[in-house]
Amino acid sequence: MFESVLVANRGEIARRVIRTVQRMGLKAIAVYSEVDADLPFVKEADEAILLGGAAPSESYLDIAKVIEAAEQSGAEAIHPGYGFLSENATFAKAVGDAGLVWIGPSPEAIVAMGDKVAARNLVGDAGVPIAPGTREPVADVEAAVIAAKEVGYPLMVKAAGGGGGIGMSIAHDEEQLRTAFATAQNSAQRFFANPSILLERYVESARHVEVQILGLADGRVVALGERDCSVQRRHQKVAEETPCPVLTPDLRARMITAAVRAGESVGYVGAGTVEFLLDPASLASGGEFYFLEMNARLQVEHPITELVTGVDLVEQQLLAAAGEPPSFDPGALTMTGHAIELRVYAEDPKRFFPSPGPITTWVEPAGPGIRVDAGYHEGNRVTQFYDPLLAKLCVHGADRAAALERAREAVAAFQIEGLKSNLPFFAELLGDPEFVSGVYDTGLVTRMRAPKA
């Protein structure tokens, strides 16, 4: 086992990884940008190294600086968290080339899953259900219009190299497709330096359900249940729960089989997530689902899986990277109760617009069944340079009703002042009849915000 880990990330996920690294008796090394110097993850690490300026390109995305920090601090392994360089195959390879242990899947697996068109084709060939869509990236808008006739409307227009909901839009007809194509290509070029566009049949009112997989050092791929991530705004998740309230045991088993197969198709090592779209209209006849994408990293919402399984996923990532067996018996995995994660963002709770600023009051809820993974504390300033995630408020209860009740109490007890947060939105969500019923889909937040007739 390596003895020190550099965490190439910031905020709540850096802090969360550092916690497990230290619990395992290893040395945790943080890297940070100028504006993050006062954040908890920098203070809590055993050593912290300044990378550079606030812009991600000058700090968290600068491969050479991160590798240099590892060499300077004597780190033996690098954990990339999520976002930033976590799914950057060039970085993964550079880490290996520098003689360091990369805590994640191989650069080849990252490449295979990083291109959405290639990933679709690969898992489709491995027998995983995929939605109708293009097998090759579409070169220009005219090619897209022709391809659309074959795939059929409505369509999802996606950046092939994209993620996090950026560069995605829906087209119901040719006119909308032309607009959506231009938008997607612009974002694709700007955020992902990859202008390739993919068209995929859009499932109206779908649920977004994903499976947590873990590739073990001995080559086996195992699953740790699912998460429902259908509460979204701007195609980005805001709340997740496990188990998915509408899955039957048969449907869950089929999804898990498909997810494991997707992982095996690329020789996956470490923690990964296979995302599916589930068509609620098909539930009465057993349930149809389609592969959406695979995230070759630790997922933001991994804590709810940890709450119901009792497994520390970061620990398993470290063990797999070190070539050691997991600390739990995958054959005897049990799921207990129900867990919900609420992503507390610095944004206004009505329009969901960013709201950077100072945190003048920060009081976290605490108690049995409550876990808060926070990136900030009182006195910190939240800047405009990074994503708006302040904290992940996670609750665990004996069943869904108990988890909902615990979540309501925790939201009410969470005090954040100085900037706008979406906590009032969560108070609404947890009282919304559709969400409370468990029968909802990715259109839920839009419906909650639609003008009342």
Next chain:
Amino acid sequence: MADEVRAEMVANVWKIVVTEGQQVEDGDTLVILESMKMEIPVIAESSGSVSVKVAEGDVVQDGDLIAVIE
């Protein structure tokens, strides 16, 4: 009457969409800001000749003047 368009949050000025003195209509996009990985279009709420008070790459604070429409 001059109409002032102000920033609603701390953001980086990503793109200036209009040119100095251009005639804009209510609802036109003037400037695109970027904050927390989100692009935020700044929209004209009146019609007239526009004067932009920021440059690409600037950082604006909540309440800062972005443009004036006359």
